[in-house]
Amino acid sequence: MFSAEQIGIRVRELGAQITRDYADRSLALVCVLKGSFVFAADLARAIDLPLRVDFLGVRSYGAGTETSGVVQITQDLSYPIANEHILLVEDIIDSGLTIAHLMDLFRTRAPASVRVCALLHKPVRSRVTVAIDYLGFTIEDRFVVGYGLDCAERYRNLPYIGIIDGS
Numbered sequence: 001m002f003s004a005e006q007i008g009i010r011v012r013e014l015g016a017q018i019t020r021d022y023a024d025r026s027l028a029l030v031c032v033l034k035g036s037f038v039f040a041a042d043l044a045r046a047i048d049l050p051l052r053v054d055f056l057g058v059r060s061y062g063a064g065t066e067t068s069g070v071v072q073i074t075q076d077l078s079y080p081i082a083n084e085h086i087l088l089v090e091d092i093i094d095s096g097l098t099i100a101h102l103m104d105l106f107r108t109r110a111p112a113s114v115r116v117c118a119l120l121h122k123p124v125r126s127r128v129t130v131a132i133d134y135l136g137f138t139i140e141d142r143f144v145v146g147y148g149l150d151c152a153e154r155y156r157n158l159p160y161i162g163i164i165d166g167s
């Protein structure tokens with residue numbers, strides 16, 4: 001679906017945009033594990049600002065390729081976020097339930113702001129409205145893997161984003 005070169009160009013554009021928007025503020029990137037680890041690593045290096053990086057482990061229970069929207073935190077942040085500008089980094093927003101849940105959770109911790117940066121968005125499958133402040137690509141309803149995204153924990157190491165046959 002997207003080559004390593006196409007992804008690289010788009011990630012650098014997002015990084016430049018984030019650099020401009022947060023020029024006078026301190027920023028903390030929150031990488032939503034596991035799918036976002038590759039994107040967050042590249043995005044962090046495309047942002048030319050002093051920043052913190054933290055990790056949040058989540059698991060959403062669901063059958064097969066469907067999310068249930070019940071989000072379990074498997075690893076919490078290592079540092080408080082009160083009064084901090086937070087950018088949540090997500091691999092893909094599908095139903096939107098995961099990111100909506102995380103936005104609600106984060107608001108209870110009184111950060112200065114919370115924005116969302118997602119590499120991919122499947123608007124066709126949206127079940128809740130979420131504002132995506134920075135978006136890499138809008139895609140059709142196919143199951144995609146690579147660049148951190150998995151299918152049953154495989155394919156995360158592909159340098160490109162591919163489509164699972166028949167999805």
Ligand code: IMP
Binds near residue numbers: 067092150
């Ligand atoms: P949501 O809660 O439905 O928005 O689902 C978000 C999560 O589902 C993502 O962080 C991914 O882990 C997973 N997911 C959704 N669609 C795909 C896909 O096409 N490929 C791989 N993972 C996906």
Ligand code: MG
Binds near residue numbers: 035150
């Ligand atoms: Mg996943």
